[in-house]
Amino acid sequence: MAGTAPPVVFIHGLWLHPTSWAPWQELFEAAGHRTLTPGWPGVAETVELARADPDSIADRGIDDVVEHYAAVIDELPERPVLIGHSFGGLIAQKLLGQDRAAAAIAIDAAQIKGVLPLPLSALRSTFPVFANPANRHRAVSLTAEQFRFAFGNAVAAEESDALYERWTIPAPGKPLFEAAAANFSPHSPAKVDTGNEARGPLLLIMGGRDHTVPEAVTKATLKQYRDSTAVTELVEFADRGHSLTVDSGWREVADACLAWLGKQGLQPDTAL
Template identity: 50%
Template sequence: MSAADADTVLFIPGLWIHSDSWAPWAALYEKAGYTAIVEGWPGQAATPAETRRNPAPLDGVGLEAITEHYARLILQLPAVPVVIGHSFGGVVAQKLLARGLASRAVAVDPGPIKGVTKLPFAQIRSALPVVKSKKNRSTTVALTRKQFRFGFGNALPKSESDALFSRWAIPGPGRPLFEATEAKKTDKSPAQIDTRLADRGPLLIIGGGKDHTVPEVVTRQEFELYDTPAITDYKVFADRGHSLVFDSNWKQIADYTLSWVAAHRVNA
């Protein structure tokens, strides 16, 4: 597979959100001349409603299984794509970039990788529906409307948060959250990424200043873990929460990434 610049962009959703939420981004990138691929996590059904009715295929799915799912997809492409991921999808995007399976990557409000030590109260509260019970490691957990409001929609009017919950929220596997919280004491953690690679493609990390699920102090520390001459950029949207890629102001974020992706074209 060629590592030359590709005109394909792969979008990876985060925990608790159906991949169809990327549809506006895919349309924007396709209008700009890219081929867009929107692909859900392994076990996610074709629609949010179907996933809610039968979330069992997502039980126990962790970061390695998710990463390998996308790696297999990428290996079928003629060239490595741009990879854009949100939340834990942002962790997977970084893992794929480190493996040479992305020409460049954008990690929006990415979940914590190994080495991140910041743990704000808002993040603890957002993760509590999962980590409060060890049995959730092997099953799926659905957020309530109120929990979604705190973790995703806190920077939005309540009416918009509720509408997004009804449209996009799905049960998600608990395992990635346990893997992230246990990373510090786990050898070869699936949340571990080589942040010293010099020969990988460009990386952009985006933080939301009002994010509760992955507070901006966490994304900033994640960025600071990178000690490499490879291009690693950081951007904060101060007034945005964890819903920033699929709420009514999604285009603000998408336009920024579109310009960054174009500016960091990788040549053959």
């Protein structure tokens, strides 16, 4: 695809507003991509509005989110590149497996069906949701302290608190319950077509200090693709936590994504 660049759709995960992708949008547009940052169904346009109306996103599950983004993709003139963080990374993988994307980058992606490791740090990160079974149908907010453990453990406390104040919103509990039960359900919405050999290339990115999606989860995800001959690669940022897409080191991760897209022939010749 020399000389052209497919559109890029950024998919946020739980607890971060879609506008948190703004610096990435600016960088990727400078590189020649049209970019979109649609929120999950029910997410309000601003952080403030999303915090004021948590019920609007409550009880939204994985399938709801996949169908929402599939509709966005259907309006585009060509298949996009999908870049998802956390649960957004799971959504990106599902859509790639459905042949709806030219390529996908899943950053610290939530566990898909078949991934067995569940480290203690991941359990602690999601405890605010699992502490109450009724949260399956509710939207749940994190405290600044909970955010620091789940997202900001690899940055200074002051930076973590600033990220919390700027970007966090309530998140539906349902996707977490669905992912947790995935290996006990033959028709789990967390199931991804990892055997699809005709799909576009996939890059998995992991943060070596991530508490929410520890490296064991991402490495186990990579193994799920072992029966596919399609391109599947892994990049690790050893000193980064779950906030790697929004903290002060975001540019290093974004540059790695652009470089990888270039290797796949998905960057224009004039890209920065």
